[in-house]
Amino acid sequence: MTTAYEALARAQRDDWARVVATVAKRFGSLEVAEDAAAEAFATAAERWPDDGIPPSPGAWLTTTATRKAIDHLRRESSRDARHREALLVYDTGPEPVGIIDDDRLRLFFVCCHPALSMEARVALTLRMVGGLTVPEIARAFLVQDTTMGARITRAKAKISAAGIPFRVPDAADLPRRVAGVLTVLFLIFNEGYLASGAETAPVREDLTGEAIRLARLVHRLLPDDGETTGLLALMLLIDARRAARVAQGGELVPLGEQDRRRWDAAQIAEGHALVRERLASGQAPGRYQLMAAINAVHTDGDRPDWTQVVALYDQLSRIDGSPLVLLDRAIAVGQCDGPDLGLSLIDELEQALGGYHAFHAARADLLRQAGRASESRRAYDTAIALAENTAEVAFLTQRRDALPV
Template identity: 75%
Template sequence: MTDAQDALTRAHRDEWARVVATLAKRFGNLDTAEEAAAEAFATAAERWPAEGAPPNPGGWLTTTATRKAIDRLRRESSRDERHREAQLVYDAEPEPLGAIDDDRLRLIFICCHPALAMDARVALTLRMVGGLSVPEIARAFLVQDTTMGARITRAKAKITAARVPYRVPGAEDLPGRVAGVLAVLFLIYNEGYLASGSDSEPVREELTGEAIRLARLLHHLLPDDGEVTGMLALMLLTDARRSARVSSAGELVPLAEQDRGQWDAELIAEGHTLVRERLASGVPPGRYQLLAAINAVHTDGDATDWAQVVALYDHLVRLDGSPIVRLNRAVAVGERDGPAPGLALMDWLAPALQGYHAYHAARAQLLRRLGRAADAREAYTAAIALTQNTAELAFLTRQSESLPAE
């Protein structure tokens, strides 16, 4: 038995009752306390043997179980409320099931109505069905909370004024709505992949798991849609790295430093199969297929082929020239060609991304490699000020503190 396994065995024996009692007292519900404690111990059983036991196992378990309980209660309290709100907004009872045989996926298709502009329908659906808060949605769109709140309110008002029906789309309607549905699932997954708030686990597995479940259903429903296939592959290849992305100390682990032995080989194989399937079709790839292909390169072999990644981003920029895509391409250029060319591309994006923490974090890493400690420290400070995710904060803080003194 390893030290980590021994620590887990002792913790289960010594800490289970205490953790359950603490959570039951805080949340007033024994079932919630026991379920959250079970999830925390399951997470420990997954992480500790690979990463080592934390210095304070009991404290780690209590903190993790508390976060699990909060996530569970938030999810359960918001789901029914959001579904009722959707019916009130559309002001009608839904028609029969139609082509979609899953309650949540069906509701997402209903809310992604083409009468609304794409950004509005995605934001409204995330709020009413996806379980995301207005601040979380605002951070996904890189806008202020008040701006996003007003956008959602206007979308509801438009639905009411235009008397848009709360109607389940038929099979013939699905292709016209699938782009919005994919955007919703992508943003739900992203919020789970690296939570934007400070009051939850840094990785919200309930969101990533639900997004993958819905993506699988969507792929079954539309097996010939290349972007649906690409979305599923992208989620699988990203989720395959989940166990290696946060250390036992609760710090984000960058791709280059992750233990690839911890990656999920089955998910990687499935994702690669889907990517190859789309390449073999001969149809020009869309946005999600290109993102999936980039992640296939990251998970192929012992190191990332950055030349391939840059080439794929060159294709992606032609489809989606957004600042975030260009930022990710600049990161790849910095890996392929060195920090100076990457930094030059990033600096060109400054006006659009000043409020985006990942922009400052990426700049800080390149400035660090260039030996510009003072500038790197300034960039880390900007990134930290814009970050709430606890694992990212821990990583950025350590990186900043390890810079050489001026």
């Protein structure tokens, strides 16, 4: 039998973002919404053990948080127009859901408002709706926790100061907001596929599964949007390898050493079909379409065609010259043209990626292939110190310990 505390923990995981977004939309203030939600959960912790778990915990928390927000406005000014407006809003029935009939996806589009910078809207949506912590979001952006916390706070302040409405977008709004939604889904998927926290499971299927589910819904809403199709294909082709990703001993298994018999053939077939669909369109591919094409090459046949992979990375780097894309391209060049050339390209990225564990892991692997064992060991040591995913740490440690003395 579920206890009150177990029910509250589940609600914290599943309903927090929805409660905050609902209250913020009604009262126009993220700060008020978060404070009201926190008070509602505190009230639940006090009352549910004695009163019992309500039939609909999420609805109970939303109603309680709304009342807490009204109380907050009443305390500030019991006679002003804002209080009267709050009471009117509270008595109003639920808004129509509009074109998006999934509660969580609707909140993604609500939060990805074009008045905010792309970086701000993505970070804010990841925090409010995506379920990621500030440290997880910071790691996704390769910045310090305090930096990301400040960005999210500034985004909330801009929403409050500019009076940006928490309005359910209509069909005409979707194209202007979809890029932010796709970025949010991709980062949630990445956090699930290779979790960055040291205290979480190496792979979080709850995050990858939810990201794929929502990507399918976006694809149904915008079937002709190339990047939406590309992202869904990319997720399917990566997730298809999940069962072979971590060995029984708990260490990460690199792509080239995975047992392909354990890959999900149906997901690979679906992903390949989506990639071919985009190729047949004749339109210039975007970032997610190119990344999907790269993963299609990796999942086609027994060994990838590294020449083709490098050519796709060349195309990708022309539209996304970020250090992470250039790192992946350098790794591919190392496999195609030899470790020395790959290393020369990787070393050019040290200033941008010197604090990122994958940079040192890539250097360590190419140094290992080049027969430079002592340098490889030092690079592995640095990568291990920076990595937090338990499966990745186990893999890097195994590779380092296998180097000749």
